[in-house]
Amino acid sequence: MSPAILLLLALGLGLAGWLAARARAWSFRRAVPDRRLASLPSYYGWYVALWIVIPALLFILAWGFVAPMLVTQSVMADPAAAHLPVFGLQRETILAEARAVASGASHAVFNPLAKELVEPYRDALTRMNAIGIAATLVVAFLGGAWSFTRLRPDFRARTRVERIVMLTLLLASLVAILTTLGIFLSLVFETVRFFGMIDPISFLFGTHWGPDPMSSVEAADPSRFGAIPLFWGTIYIGAIIAMIVAIPLGLMSAIYLTQYASPTWRKWLKPALEILAGVPTVVYGYFAALTIAPAIRDLANSIGISNASSESALAAGLVMGVMIIPFVSSMADDSIAAVPQAMRDGSLAMGATTNETIRRVLVPAALPGIVAGVMLAISRAIGETMIVVMAAGYAANLSGNPLEAMTTVTVQIVAMLTGEASFDHPATLSAFALGFVLFLVTLGLNIVALRVVKRFREAYE
């Protein structure tokens, strides 16, 4: 509750500063009517308001981290805290219980020790809140007063305000780099820890996957961490079965939409196709598990294959392929549209039919773009999680039979991180190693594909 109050306080003070500084600017103008101010009066207002709000916000942020520590420290100084267990979970839970009651998040205390600590906690919290509000006021006031005294008729408030705006814009765009860096570092960090327990060779080239989350951390068996079956399942479902569905259907859809369909048809068909891309993957997963997988099993049984399982690579791959169709279609659409009209006209003028033009001229000319689109589609398919979690199963099978259950990298990441294993266990850490492999592969596919698209665009410009 308290940060929100502090925030409102800072913003209110900022508003007051804005009004005061603008009034000051107006008074400059009234004092010497024929002299122009260096900036519009509202910029004077913004200058002071920013000088109030930014220091106050920085302080509140810092206070948000420091205050809980100070509260705990002052509670520890209380005589009642002397009875606490010295270390460990019990101590933490007692403290958490007392804190929850003192801050009003819960009503009853069960632990007698926690009961004694409620009062000191409450005192400390009130004290810290008061100090926080007072300090915010002081910081805001200092910033405001300093900036207010700098206001002169020839003070360039606009340049200074704009410099801060520019800095904000730059910081916002740096968030993207920070996120990329954050992903990379956190994956690398955990992966290195994982490779400290399991050697990379047996992880990358082992053929048996079956981590035991219950085994002891030291005695992890490297032979159970072979990821080849996962890689194979991922490629088989995402890059083979799904693409067998998505490439022909997506390509033909794009050709029909761009070359044959009348504008009216196109207006209706294209959004209908795009709806497929907007359906959440969990819905596809449910559809695959509930409808497609049993249908495939029944079909297999009826043609005499009796050992078909209810979870199959085929069901997951087919549904994933359908999900990818609009993606392939729109990529193909773009690259066919980028082929110069003159090539198409030339071919038609020579007497080729439309489909001959498409197959012999447009598609070959657009091929680099289409290939890049397919690569992006594959990168999307192998990173897809929910369909495979719900329809492909958890069994790590190294087999070419599409009717068998298979597992993928993403499924195992989910399985390893939602299981019971502790955070330091190699089974849990293996999820980060798998995530790192997935990240590198999708990154590689994307970089290559974007480069191909770029070169292909330049060829026709």
Added chain:
Amino acid sequence: MNEAILPTRTPAFEARIRKRYAAERRFKLAGLLSILFSIAVLAFLLITMASNGISGFKRVELAVEIDFPEAGITGDPAVLAQPNAIQSLEAQGLPAVVEFYATQSLGEEGAQQINSEAWRDVAKKIIADPSLLGAKATVMVPASHKLASAYSGDGQASLQPLAKKLKAEGKLQKNFDFGFLSRSDATDPQLVGIWGALKGSMLTMVVTLAFAFPIGVLAALYLEEYAPKNRWTDIIEVSINNLAAVPSIIFGLLGLAVFLTVFPSYRSAPLIGGLTLALMTMPVIVIAGRNAIKAVPPTIRDGALALGASPIQVVFHHVLPLALPGILTGTIIGMARALGETAPALMIGMRAFVATPPDGFTSPATLLPVQIFLWSDEIDRGFVERTSAAIIVLLLFLLVMNGLAIYLRNRFEKKW
């Protein structure tokens, strides 16, 4: 001129051209069929969900006739208006009363099959309408999930005759269940609702929007309008394009490794979920925003600059307002994608069983798609229908959001 000499009239040529035209028709048909296939799959999916889902909005209920004055249940309207009214009714012995009258109305066997939480429903009905207490009234209470599956013709064979008998007497009915939209997760499919998950999703989306929208728009403005052409700008652009293509589960791993290490006490809170999804949505907004900003013609900028506006004024007074509809369209599409996202939420612990709606950004919550995933794992037949019903609600939300995006695009898009 002799007709026989015309090359187009030789039989071989005619045959060839017929063949080529046939190939043309086949090719065109293949194109049409491939589109129709996708649309047919979509229609099949929607029909499957709808036909399962409609009955998910209903539940099996038993008619119990309760004589409130005789049972001695009283309700002072002032007491009933208080938050602990349910406890006060419980203290008056409402559970026993419901059970007693259930035995009278349904017989010994039938009374065993009223839901153990049935009295809560009765209590809620009394609170909603205290005049109920004045007379004898027939109240619909949820049946046990065993009887519910017997009603649909499967489940325990021993309950089938009872279900048939009560059905014939009109005491066992499948009624529209408005409570599905106001309750939260439960272990019994007769008692579940999606309000908890829906509220969790809404809170999460608020956090996502609050972070992704300003950062995304500001980054787009910087890259499109001010960024100098140098290596740093290239790095920023490359990382945004790559982030847009990184699998969503990787963002979940990031949230787990970074956010949950910094704020371990906010596990499965909408705040963490929203931050994780914001990182995922931000690149989408940046890319859509850049396209919208690019579409604003340079003459607008030149005009404003010529009149003495500073570069910041040009952008914030002229370019941004003109690009805003396009940016909003991209934002809504990005938010719709975030709303349907499941995998990152699973990574950061939002898959816990949460039986009460979250009351803030820091209390444990689950998301609508995660709720769908959790229910889809349940074996009970009742959950299949409930899952489809939840999917319908999710799809309706997405439909509204995408419809809004299309409306904005058509209403405000300018062709310069």
